[in-house]
Amino acid sequence: MYRIHSKQTAALFQKITEERELYLPVKAGGQVNFAAWTPDAEVSLETLKTVKSPKDAFFPQFESLYTCRTQEGKLTIEAGKRKDRPFVVFGMKACDLKGIQVLDQVFLKEPADSCYAARREKGTIVALACAAPETSCFCSVFGIDPAAPAADVCLWKIGEEFYWKSYTEKGAALTKSVEPLLEAAEDSAAVEKEQARIRSMVKKLPYASLSLEGWDGAHMNEKFESPLWEQLYRPCLACGTCTFVCPACQCYDIRDYKTADGVQRYRCWDSCMYSDFTLMAAGNNRTTQMQRFRQRFMHKLVYFPANNDGMYSCTGCGRCVEKCPVSLNIVKVIKAFAKEGAANE
């Protein structure tokens, strides 16, 4: 284990960028989001939740898949560039790290997505334990421990020191490249004490006791057919904010962008909340907002775990809880079903 004083972080970032690109929470335009580090960037490691999750480091909101050019009736197709430079995502929290594990289940399954796979290969994740979980957090409900994120490197901020521990080969390589700036820290008691403090805080969070009982493949049709959806969806504006801030949402669209040099076929995030998501010339199998609303939660809490050994496609980051303009979110859905279940017993 190592440690580095918070006054030294600028030097650390400078050192990392000698060999790697660096993305970390940066304040710009009044918001903190993961962005490329520059010497004058207003880095905000103390921000617990960036507005958008850092999933775009691996699954960008827009990316070009290939370009089509037609010359004299002949079509040529040129694959887009895959990520070829090593990069570091610095300061990721445990919930967002879990979001990447959810995306791995989708994008690395055969046939693997080559754009995503290239980024995963080139990316090193430095996680930061959550010193101050917020009231909208409920990661522990999904078995996530914000005191011990399983990243390539994990950091704990204790006082003015960051404690640094590497867990993987990539983590070791990064550690080696910045070693001159790190100070050996033999004593892990400080980290253990900090972990205990974080875990005791997490237990007291207002949503810590949410129960996921009955959210599994075995109860699929029972959940799907519940009359509760019809009541729950009503305030939904179908704005899609919940899907865009979500670290685990992976639905995407593939579209055309006409340029002076051919047609770029690009991929961009999409939302199951939108009415044209499933619209075909022949019709639409989800014509109502209730159906679309239901699909989002059924997918996260029933279909995804049924297909992925019980892993939910929600990480309890709480962004949707904070950002939904009508305060409608997954916590409300889980609570409503729990209440209904209790009433039926």
Place this chain on the structure above:
Amino acid sequence: MNRTTDALIPQVGVITDIRQETPDVKTFRVNAPEGGKLFDHMPGQCAMLCAPGVGEAMFSITSSPTNQAYQEFSIKCCGELTEYLHSLEPGSQIAVRGPYGNYFPVDSELKGKDLLFIAGGIGLAPLRSVINYVLDHRADYGTVDILYGARSADDLVQMKEIREVWMQAPDVHVHLTIDRPQEGWEGHVGFVPAYLKELDFAPDKTALVCGPPVMIKFVLAALEEMGYTKDQVYTTLELRMKCGIGKCGRCNIGTKYVCKDGPVFRFDEIDEMPDEIW
């Protein structure tokens, strides 16, 4: 089975022939630029056809895998992309990727069975691939009955092949019907489900059904009335798709992704899915 190396990057395909089947259906023959097929497929599988700058959509491959020379797609003109495809001339190049999805179990469950094909309108497209595959491996299967209907005689696709190949094949019975009487039509008149009941097939066949959802619904009811169980009936599902490899999320129904777990499903499997397919 070869597959595009990167699942989302298409290959260039050349449209080498276009046949006008009905007023709104054309069959497109597609080859690799150097000749031959772009890839191998199995009956029931699909491919993504893309006109860069216009759009991309999933279509069933209507030609049989046994056809070594080319692949065919029968496409109904009903949206932006299909309108554009219908405006193309032979020699045009498009982007093609695939094959995607599962296929009718021609090498397992269907082997040795008496087969009953039931199609409505453009729904013949995916079944034609299976029918021609079966005819090319005739000894592996039992009797073949093909019940095919459309709105009018002008809306029946692949009539040349039906008359010259299917109707001439041994132990193959073709039953055609159109919705309403029409001058010059001497065949059966009436909806597919009603004709199915009239034909009253023995309930020991395996049925493969494709067509508009409303037809499928009534055909399934008719088959059950005739003594068929849901595990004897196959169909293909059609939902909006973008990636074709179970990742973009569009064609998700319950735990299934129609693009990779389908498009071919047995009705007992469909019964277990949440009710939001049609």
